[in-house]
Amino acid sequence: MADKTLRVLGNGDPANRRPVEWTHHEVGFIVFLVLLPIFALAATVSLEWHALVFWAVWSPFLVKALGWWRRRRPQEAWLEGSVLSVRRGGTVKRCDLATVQRADLVTSMFAEPQPSFSELRVGQKKVELRYVLKTAEEEALSAGELRALAEALESGERPSEAARSAAARLREIARYGHERSWSERVDWSHRVSRRD
Structure with missing residues (x-):
């Protein structure tokens, strides 16, 4: 049975914490996530059929982005x-x-x-x-x-x-x-x- 002592996991010195660094592909991914719904919204407003394709493509990427953001918090x-x-x-x-x-x-x-x-x-x-x-x-x-x-x-x-x-x-x-x-x-x- 494990002992009842308190053990802090991964506790680094806050003074040594690095700022969040963004790589080029992360910035590109964020730009993609912002631009694609703009095009999808424009296509939806003008009642074009390919708006469905935009939304279908964007949804899985949004789910992935939310998981990525959660891991970086x-x-x-x-x-x-x-x-x-x-x-x-x-x-x-x-x-x-x-x-x-x-x-x-x-x-x-x-x-x-x-x-x-x-x-x-x-x-x-x-x-x-x-x-x-x-x-x-x-x-x-x-x-x-x-x-x-x-x-x-x-x-x-x-x-x-x-x-x-x-x-x-x-x-x-x-x-x-x-x-x-x-x-x-x-x-x-x-x-x-x-x-x-």
């Missing part, structure tokens, strides 16, 4: 025993990792040239919590912090299969610094080269 997190608390803005959400029924690690590398960060998504009956595994300085969490999250996920009497799987993935990231690809997991030592 500043967050504070702390682990007290097995209870993970995450503060974004003025809202604090808490979830007991020892009793989660749903747990997953999601990594999005679409349109992100910086190192991609996994997002821990856990849930109980009515509680859904998302925590981007990064520090205030946009760096990866330490191996000790990742292992503490993994231990909290497995600290329940009967952790769910999803919790065990997420804990194993967290330990892998702690050990190697990233999730290994399938080619890194395969034992290639059995391959024999043929020489004719």
